[in-house]
Amino acid sequence: MRTFYWRPLTxxxxxxxxxxxxxxxxxxxxxxxxxxxxxxxxxQQIEQIQALNQQRWQExxxxxxxxxxxxxxxxxxxxxxxLPEYDLWDRLRASFQWxxxxxxxxxxxxxxxxxLAHPSFLDRMMTRxxxxxxxxxxRLEAKGLPGELALLPVIESAYNxxxxxxxxxxxxxxxxxSTGRHFGLHANWWYDGRRDVLSSTEAALTYLKRLNQRxxxxxxxALAAYNAGSGNVNKALRKDEQAGGxxxxxxxxxxxxxxxxxxxxxxxxxxxxxxxxxxxAIPSVKNQPYFAVVDTxxxxxxNLAAKMAGISLDELKQLNPxxxxxxxxxxxxxxxxVPIAKAQKMGQQLASLPPxxxxxxxxxxxxxxxxxxAIAHRFGTSVKALQDTNKLRNHRIRAGKELLIPxxxxxxxxxxxxxxxxxxxxxxxxxxxxxxxxxxxxxxxHSVSVHDLARWNTLGIRDILRPGQKLLIHTAxxxxxxxxxxxxxxxxxxxxxxxxxxxxxxxxxxDWNKLNPRHYLQPGQxxxxxxxxxxx
Numbered sequence: 001m002r003t004f005y006w007r008p009l010t011x012x013x014x015x016x017x018x019x020x021x022x023x024x025x026x027x028x029x030x031x032x033x034x035x036x037x038x039x040x041x042x043x044q045q046i047e048q049i050q051a052l053n054q055q056r057w058q059e060x061x062x063x064x065x066x067x068x069x070x071x072x073x074x075x076x077x078x079x080x081x082x083l084p085e086y087d088l089w090d091r092l093r094a095s096f097q098w099x100x101x102x103x104x105x106x107x108x109x110x111x112x113x114x115x116l117a118h119p120s121f122l123d124r125m126m127t128r129x130x131x132x133x134x135x136x137x138x139r140l141e142a143k144g145l146p147g148e149l150a151l152l153p154v155i156e157s158a159y160n161x162x163x164x165x166x167x168x169x170x171x172x173x174x175x176x177x178s179t180g181r182h183f184g185l186h187a188n189w190w191y192d193g194r195r196d197v198l199s200s201t202e203a204a205l206t207y208l209k210r211l212n213q214r215x216x217x218x219x220x221x222a223l224a225a226y227n228a229g230s231g232n233v234n235k236a237l238r239k240d241e242q243a244g245g246x247x248x249x250x251x252x253x254x255x256x257x258x259x260x261x262x263x264x265x266x267x268x269x270x271x272x273x274x275x276x277x278x279x280x281a282i283p284s285v286k287n288q289p290y291f292a293v294v295d296t297x298x299x300x301x302x303n304l305a306a307k308m309a310g311i312s313l314d315e316l317k318q319l320n321p322x323x324x325x326x327x328x329x330x331x332x333x334x335x336x337x338v339p340i341a342k343a344q345k346m347g348q349q350l351a352s353l354p355p356x357x358x359x360x361x362x363x364x365x366x367x368x369x370x371x372x373x374a375i376a377h378r379f380g381t382s383v384k385a386l387q388d389t390n391k392l393r394n395h396r397i398r399a400g401k402e403l404l405i406p407x408x409x410x411x412x413x414x415x416x417x418x419x420x421x422x423x424x425x426x427x428x429x430x431x432x433x434x435x436x437x438x439x440x441x442x443x444x445x446h447s448v449s450v451h452d453l454a455r456w457n458t459l460g461i462r463d464i465l466r467p468g469q470k471l472l473i474h475t476a477x478x479x480x481x482x483x484x485x486x487x488x489x490x491x492x493x494x495x496x497x498x499x500x501x502x503x504x505x506x507x508x509x510x511d512w513n514k515l516n517p518r519h520y521l522q523p524g525q526x527x528x529x530x531x532x533x534x535x536x
Contacts, residue, residue: 088130088285092137093273095147098219100270105250107260111267116278121158129159130285131319132172136201138289143205146219148269152204152226155264161195161321164468170194171321173204183207189384191329196322197337198293220249220262228258291319292343296350299330300358301408308353309338309346317464324469326408326459327359330389362405366397368517369496369506379405408459433469446473489525502529 115122136150153172157163161172169176171194175185183203185193193199211222214230225233236252245251249262275282296305302323306316319337323329328336338346364375372383372395386392389404397403431442442465443453454463457471465471487498495506495517510517513527521527 086287088133088137088287089272089282091287092133092147092150095137095141096269096273097146098148098266098269100148100266100273103266105263107263108266108270111260111264112270112278115267115271116280119280122280125154125158126283128318129154130283131290132159132161132197132201133285134287134289135197135291139201139205143209145205145209148265149205149208151268151272152208152223152265154268155261161197161200161318162464162466164466171200172197173200175200175203179207188329188331189382189388190325190327190331191322192324193322196333197319198335199322199333218249221247223262223265224249224252224254224258227261228255232258289340291337292340294336294338294343294346294350296328296334296336298334298355298358299328300336300350301327301360303408304358305336305346308349309342311339311342314464315339325385325406326463327406360407362407364403364405366399366401366403367507368399369499370397370399371395371505372397374505374507375403375405379407381406408454429473431471431473433465433467433471435467437465437467439463439465442471442473448473485529487527487529489521489523489527491523493521493523495521498527498529504529 132153133150136153137147140147140150153159156174157172159172163172163174164170165174167176170180170192173194175183175194177187177194180187180194180200180203183206185196185199185203187193193203208222208226211225211230212219215221215225215233221233221237232254233252236254237247240247240252271278271280272282294309302316302320303313303326305328306313309316316336316338317323319339320328328334336346362379364379366375372386372392376383376386383395385406386403387395389406429446431446433442439450439453439459443450446453453459453471453473456474485502489498495509495515498521499506499509506517509515509527509529512530515527
């Protein structure tokens, strides 16, 4: 970590140069972070990034050295061996548009005191933030929005793309499901667009721009609406107008959370605008993209993708938090974010990967008496996953047809040997993941194996759990509830009627008694059932 001490003259010159750049907005000053790997073009993209960064640095040097109108003579009087590096923080500050010092409200001071009293929060947040900041700043510049909005995820989620609130908001920008859908952030069993770094950022900036326009350019009201909803802000404005107010944010009767929300962002903006003033040393972040976008051209196992990129699965998931399972979404988006230095290697390996090795599927032929729920429990997946994978519109399935069962590659060999359990698949316990949980920890708490827990939830054993995520667990207690029961077949009985009566599947009864599901039962015949008596 390097801390730079700016002299007044340097800061003045740099501010003048940056203001000029902001006004001119040359095309070469903004590099789109959403690079898409397409063969040999990738090396050219890297060279272009380096060239543009070098050009920007040279322009800064020339401006500081040779400004004959203002500071040339004073600049030469200051002898310095080198200039401070123009990093991403400098670029961000150059795009700030709000005069935060005009706001002296006590609520801002209170929020500032909290942040300054908890430097560990800022430290943890910045270890995550640097991965995504270049992309956010670039998109803000492209849309002409204030740079201060790059700090909004600080107060929304601490820049944690896995963040999940009690109000069911998710991702860095904390979209609730309904608002997410309105802005195209769809979710299914495989994927949640609210956690997609690229898609959620685009949606958030579009939403913020619309709110700003709706409230006639008043950013404080727009931010309040982002937090509390436009309806609540409009209601507060009408109430204020009836009381003879001027419609100022500070005078509105808003929810307590929203009353703290806007001052909190202004406090963070003040701190990051002048960190040295508050005794903070902000680690330098290079003004270059952290990740590149690799086109996967279809569904891909994440564990395999991490190996091809030469990174850990954890690092891959930090950049791709939208994928909820062990593979990318079969319906797209077909892309992965990877560290920019690893993208070329991954692209080359992906190009030579046979299609059948991208993901592992197990074919299952539907038997008489099967239900989607029973099949899902048998293979440790969900009904929704089976429906999505097999394009099923409802729960109806036909005996003799084949289903594709998604399986993580690392669990595939084990799953193949466990397709005929000797005990019934009872309704499992539902467990909600808490902060700090891992597959190993949850498995240990419930006295099950990590492999079983992963298989029941179609996860890889190295997958990261998110607070709020729900797991299905066949605990020891639920397994022990299956009591062995002898049953004498009566006139009119069939495997189907018995299965329905005892809430098990036809195939389970056949497996337990080594019967052919197509054969008829005889009155007086004895069969064995494993039944959950507590559920009856």
